[in-house]
Amino acid sequence: MTQDFISHSVSETLRIAEEFAETVSPGDVILLEGDLGAGKTHFVKGFVRRFGLSSEVVSSPTFTIINEYIGSLAVYHFDFYRIENIEEALEIGTEEYLYGTGVCIVEWPERVRDILPEDAQTVHITTIAPEKRMITIVG
Template sequence: MKTVQSSSPDETIKIAKEFAKTVKPGDVICLDGNLGAGKTQFVKGFVQGLGLSSDIVSSPTFTIINEYEGELPVYHFDCYRLEHVQEALEIGAEEYLYGDGVCVIEWPDRITDLLPPSAKHVTFSITGKKKREISFQ
């Protein structure tokens, strides 16, 4: 496990851009952390690291999945509003999770039963007003 410190949203974006260089098609990245911990900022940096504009990133709270098309498609899940795994199945989550793009999932604990064993976990802890501890597993 690797842990890094971030002291600003811009630094979180920079960390995510570097992390994006390590992913490959089919990877599933689970983002764990409380509301306001920096998960969506991380996704902004992540897509930048894959050559996309961070302007396309918004929290998909109401749509559940946002698709960002680039050389490597990114599927950004926000499972916060899901109450049952069945809801994720109904929107075709498995096709994304076992496809050729990269899935980035906020609130992955809502769909634990669907996640592949190879899923990578990034955990965000709030350590100050703008400070975060980001752990990669």
């Protein structure tokens, strides 16, 4: 199943993400794709609101690789942009998170494709204009 949404603002992206979060279950993995600056972190900010967290707790994990947000459900936010190889992801225990009971959101999933669950959902964010985004959800 594929769903397309057009967002005209950050607040619309937050709302779309929060509504999407209502459909996930413990153990789900979401692959978050999009160019730098497409709005992936804003999407995560909206997503965690569904679990009783403030958008303010979310920051890009580019330098830390993983951020953990613990609300009514644990959300693990990965950013594999800076890893050199899949072994780096394995060294930090990525598989334990991916096959655990929280929800994992994975940015730059192509860098760790071989360890991702086959049933992962994909959210692709495409920049159409400076404030306009196409958000495609597959799965």
